[in-house]
Amino acid sequence: MDNKTFSTTDAIEVKNLECGYEGRVVLRDVTFSVKRAEIFFIIGGSGCGKSTLLRHLVGLNRPTAGEVRFFGRSFMGADLESRRNLLKTFGVLYQSGALWSSLTLRENVALPLEEYTPLSKGDIHDLVTLKLAQVGLTGFDHYFPAEISGGMKKRAGLARALALDPSIVFFDEPSAGLDPITSREIDELVVQVRDALGTTCVVVSHELDSIFRIGDRLIMLDKAQQGVIAEGKPADLRDLSVDSRVSSFLRTDRERRAAPH
Amino acid sequence: MAAPTHVTNACVTARTTGECLHLNLCGHWKIIEPRPTFESLIGVQKPERLLISTDDLESWDGALVLFLVEVLRWAKEYGIVADLAQVPRQAREMAEGVLGASSLPKPPVPALGLATGVGLATVDVWRKTRDIATFIGECVFSASRLFRQPHHFRWNDCLAEMQKCGAMALPIVSLISLLVGLIMAYQAAVQLRQFGADIFVADLVGLAVVREMGPMMAAIIMAGRTGAAFAATLGNMKAGEEIDALETLGIAPLDFLVMPRLVALGIMMPLLTLYANLLGILGGMAVAKGVLEIPPAAYWVETQSIVDLSDLSTGLIKATVFGLLIGLSGCLRGLQADRSASGVGQAATSAVVTSILLIIVADALFAVVFNILGF
Numbered sequence: 001m002d003n004k005t006f007s008t009t010d011a012i013e014v015k016n017l018e019c020g021y022e023g024r025v026v027l028r029d030v031t032f033s034v035k036r037a038e039i040f041f042i043i044g045g046s047g048c049g050k051s052t053l054l055r056h057l058v059g060l061n062r063p064t065a066g067e068v069r070f071f072g073r074s075f076m077g078a079d080l081e082s083r084r085n086l087l088k089t090f091g092v093l094y095q096s097g098a099l100w101s102s103l104t105l106r107e108n109v110a111l112p113l114e115e116y117t118p119l120s121k122g123d124i125h126d127l128v129t130l131k132l133a134q135v136g137l138t139g140f141d142h143y144f145p146a147e148i149s150g151g152m153k154k155r156a157g158l159a160r161a162l163a164l165d166p167s168i169v170f171f172d173e174p175s176a177g178l179d180p181i182t183s184r185e186i187d188e189l190v191v192q193v194r195d196a197l198g199t200t201c202v203v204v205s206h207e208l209d210s211i212f213r214i215g216d217r218l219i220m221l222d223k224a225q226q227g228v229i230a231e232g233k234p235a236d237l238r239d240l241s242v243d244s245r246v247s248s249f250l251r252t253d254r255e256r257r258a259a260p261h
Numbered sequence: 262m263a264a265p266t267h268v269t270n271a272c273v274t275a276r277t278t279g280e281c282l283h284l285n286l287c288g289h290w291k292i293i294e295p296r297p298t299f300e301s302l303i304g305v306q307k308p309e310r311l312l313i314s315t316d317d318l319e320s321w322d323g324a325l326v327l328f329l330v331e332v333l334r335w336a337k338e339y340g341i342v343a344d345l346a347q348v349p350r351q352a353r354e355m356a357e358g359v360l361g362a363s364s365l366p367k368p369p370v371p372a373l374g375l376a377t378g379v380g381l382a383t384v385d386v387w388r389k390t391r392d393i394a395t396f397i398g399e400c401v402f403s404a405s406r407l408f409r410q411p412h413h414f415r416w417n418d419c420l421a422e423m424q425k426c427g428a429m430a431l432p433i434v435s436l437i438s439l440l441v442g443l444i445m446a447y448q449a450a451v452q453l454r455q456f457g458a459d460i461f462v463a464d465l466v467g468l469a470v471v472r473e474m475g476p477m478m479a480a481i482i483m484a485g486r487t488g489a490a491f492a493a494t495l496g497n498m499k500a501g502e503e504i505d506a507l508e509t510l511g512i513a514p515l516d517f518l519v520m521p522r523l524v525a526l527g528i529m530m531p532l533l534t535l536y537a538n539l540l541g542i543l544g545g546m547a548v549a550k551g552v553l554e555i556p557p558a559a560y561w562v563e564t565q566s567i568v569d570l571s572d573l574s575t576g577l578i579k580a581t582v583f584g585l586l587i588g589l590s591g592c593l594r595g596l597q598a599d600r601s602a603s604g605v606g607q608a609a610t611s612a613v614v615t616s617i618l619l620i621i622v623a624d625a626l627f628a629v630v631f632n633i634l635g636f
Contacts, residue, residue, distance in 0.1 A: 058509045087511035098502035102418075112510050160506075 010072075011036045011168055012057070013202040018202070019049065019056045024257050026052045028226050032219050033169075037198040039190060039214050041234070043206055043249070044221035050204045053221065054172055058092055059083070070168065080128070088116055090168040091161030094175055097147035097153030105132065105156045106141035113162040131159040135189060137244070151182040159187060169193060171203040175210055183207065184252030208252060220246055271296035271324060280309035287317030299331035305427035307339060314347040316501035321352060324332065327358035396593050403515040404477025407524075426487040427529035431536065434482055435506040438537035441474050442466055450552050459553040464564035466545030471555040472566050475538040476576045477624065479530060480583035484616035488591035491522055495595025496605035505595070512597065523588040530584030531577045556566070575636050579627050583620050 012034040019027040025133055026049040026123055034040040042050050055061045059070055059075060068075045079084060099108050109128045110217060113119060119127070136154040139202060154174060161169055171190065175183035187210050188242055193199050205211065213235050218237070220230040230237050230246040238250035271290040276283045282303075290296060313332065318325075329348065333356055336343035345353050349460050373381070407414050448626040449465045495518060507514050542564055591612040598608035 060505050060508060084511040087509060091510075092506065092509045094502040096502055096508060101498070101501065106620075109513075115510070115512055137575050166463040168601070 003114060009036070010034060011038070011070065012202065013067075013069040013072075014057070014073055015067045015069075016051075017056065017068065018064045019052050019061070020064055021052075021061070025064070026226065027109065027221065030221075030228055032231055034200055034202060034217075035067045036200055037194055039201045039203065040217045041215045041218035042097075042204045042221065043211060043218050045206070045249070048221040048223040049226070050206075050221055051172055054170055054204050058068065058090065058170055059087070090170065091166040092170045093154065093157045093161045093172065093174060095172045097150075097157035099153055099156055099160070101145050101211065104142050104144055105137065105148070105159075108145070108156060109160045109163050115166060124244045127163075128159075131162055132156070134162070134192075136185070137222065150167070151178050151186075151252050154178070154186060155189070158186075158193075162193060164198055166199065168200045169204065171201065171205070173205055174203060176203060178210070184213075184248060190214055190239055208250065211250070220249065234249055270294055273302055276303065281309070281312055282308040282320050283312045283314065285317065286313065286325070286328075287319070288314045289319050290321040291327070292323040292327075292414065293512075294324070296324045296328065299328055303335065305330055311336060311343045312347075313340055313343070313345055314519070314561050315349065316347075318349075320350065325349075325632060326355045329353065332358050333357070333360055350371075384619065392597065393593065396596075397500050397589065399513075399515050400519065400589065403513065403520050403634075404515060407520055413516075414524075415517065415521050418517075419525050419615065422522050422525035423529050425490070426483065426526055430482065430486055430529075430533060433481055433486065434533055434537050435540050437478050437482060438540035439544040441469060441478055442541035443548055445469055445474070445532065445541075446545035446548035447552065449473070450548060453545065454553065459549075459555060460559065460563055462545060462549050462553060462555070463560045464567040467542060467564040467568045468539035468572060470545070471538050473576075473624075475541055476530075476534045476580040476583060477620070478541075479533045479537045480587065481617065483530065483584065484587050484590075484613050484620065485528065487526060488610040488612045488616040490585040491588065491591030492595040492598070492608040495592055496598030496608040498599045499598055500602075500605060519588075519592040519596075521544045522592060523585060526584040526588040527581055530580045532588075534576055535579035538573075539566060571636050572592045575627075575631055579624065581621055586619040586623060588617045590617060590619060 010033040015031050017027070018025060019030070030053065033168065042053060044050050052061070054206065056063045066076075070089065073086060075083070075086055091164060099105070100111070103111065108123045108136040109131050110124050113124045113127060117124075128141065129138075132138055135158050135206065137152060137155055140148060140152065140156075140195065145156070148156070154183050158169075158174075169190075174186045174190070180187065190201050190203065191214050192202050203210070203215070215234045216231060218230075218234055218259070219228045220237070222229040230241060232241075234250065237246050238255075239247075241250075269286045271286070273286065274285045275284070284302065306372065311332070313329075314323075325348075329345065330353060332343055332345070335341070337360075366464060437532055446466050448457070448460050449462045453459055453461050453465075495504070499516070504514050505516075545564075546557050546560045549560045550557055594608045594612040598604045
């Protein structure tokens with residue numbers, strides 16, 4: 001990893017970001033920062049713009065206003081070459097896994113390595129074996145994405161996102177459509193990734209279990225307000241937030257019934 | 262009234278007490294079984310009060326709710342008191358819910374004036390033209406990267422595409438080209454025989470096939486077969502976030518997905534056209550032998566004497582351009598597809614229509630240009 005990228009404290013700084021599609025503003029004035037090696041959640045109800053924010057953060061959509069910085073380096077104003085260099089420093093795990101359907105799992109994980117590293121074929125082979133083992137997919141390297149289950153696709157997607165040992169990994173609803181056990185395993189993988197390499201993890205989710213199990217901090221988005229309505233530690237927001245939208249979102253049914261208000 | 266001992270279908274017993282009509286529902290009220298309608302029961306009666314009980318009701322579903330809806334509507338219309346207190350609470354609530362439901366007002370669609378409509382259409386045409394120009398420009402950059410760093414090119418993907426769009430298309434290209442040659446020769450034979458000019462069938466078929474029909478038929482087949490497949494594949498990849506995954510890795514989808522397909526079609530189209538030419542001429546030869554009794558050797562000699570290299574190269578140049586147009590249309594429509602199943606279908610349709618349109622326009626341009634150049 002490039003040590004020069006670690007000159008500032010925060011891994012991601014977002015300032016006054018305005019996101020939208022074709023003239024329709026979905027989020028405005030979004031400001032937050034993510035510290036290094038933090039597991040940071042972006043939460044909110046359906047349709048509040050969580051995935052939209054993620055798409056703007058990773059550069060799939062261009063924000064109408066505002067700024068995103070990774071390790072102090074501007075992403076929005078970067079020229080093609082520095083943008084490509086920044087893209088190398090983060091991995092994305094898409095909601096569906098987004099594995100390339102015409103390639104095997106091995107080829108999927110190998111592609112970023114072939115594109116960006118001068119490693120020999122043998123080294124790439126070993127590295128891919130290691131990455132697949134990390135996510136518990138040893139032996140499935142010659143399977144095509146259509147031949148494996150949804151949970152395995154997510155794991156393989158994670159192996160690919162981790163191929164270049166990125167400094168930041170974005171997860172788009174990693175638990176969506178998975179059973180509780182597989183979902184817990186994915187959570188454990190997120191923690192492992194952070195602990196092993198100090199990777200910053202940004203997770204878009206509305207799974208309360210995941211948020212409290214592994215989340216360090218979070219921001220909550222709101223559809224009506226078109227922006228961030230809370231930022232902080234999950235437990236603090238649940239117990240101390242005076243905003244009923246925040247506290248009721250973060251409480252389980254039992255906690256909600258037991259709550260005095 | 263005694264309760265029926267074995268009731269299967271829905272039924273109603275009616276009893277009038279003073280000004281009150283008492284309806285007792287019994288049996289199984291199932292939506293898939295016939296049931297009495299309230300209208301048929303009540304006829305023209307207008308009691309002051311209506312009481313509905315369900316003492317002998319054995320089971321119910323939406324059928325009972327529908328019946329209650331009819332009751333409530335009727336009661337409301339004539340201002341009659343309907344007592345449903347003895348009806349299962351859930352059924353009553355559902356019926357009341359149906360009556361109380363109202364559609365949310367949809368935001369009004371603003372009526373467009375002529376000027377606004379024309380303006381919006383112009384903006385739309387401008388946006389589409391800009392998208393196409395951007396796509397072609399990016400393809401040019403991608404092609405220049407391919408020439409600068411050929412070792413970076415995904416040759417394996419390209420070979421796989423060549424296999425799919427070339428070798429696997431041979432049966433259909435064979436059949437269509439042979440039939441087109443046969444049809445042309447047959448039509449020509451009928452006319453030319455009247456003037457004793459039988460042998461000129463070879464000239465007509467040879468020139469028409471090599472200059473025009475060979476590349477054109479191969480291109481139409483490729484547009485329907487390969488152009489649609491490109492659009493559907495790329496559209497599906499877009500819907501499955503696979504293209505997003507490439508972009509966030511900093512890999513240009515054009516280099517990864519479009520160029521291998523364009524190169525494959527650009528190489529395979531002239532080869533398929535050569536093959537189509539041969540089959541077309543063979544078709545003509547078969548008719549000449551069968552109908553006009555011209556020996557194949559004579560037919561072949563006549564064809565060789567009239568078709569020269571400039572005719573052949575005209576066809577091959579056209580074929581290469583048609584191949585690129587089909588590849589560009591298929592990939593562009595695929596990348597523009599909406600992220601849905603219907604979006605993928607539309608992209609495939611649009612790819613075929615765009616390809617065929619461009620092929621015909623390009624062919625017309627070639628006709629003019631080759632005429633001016635004297636080819």
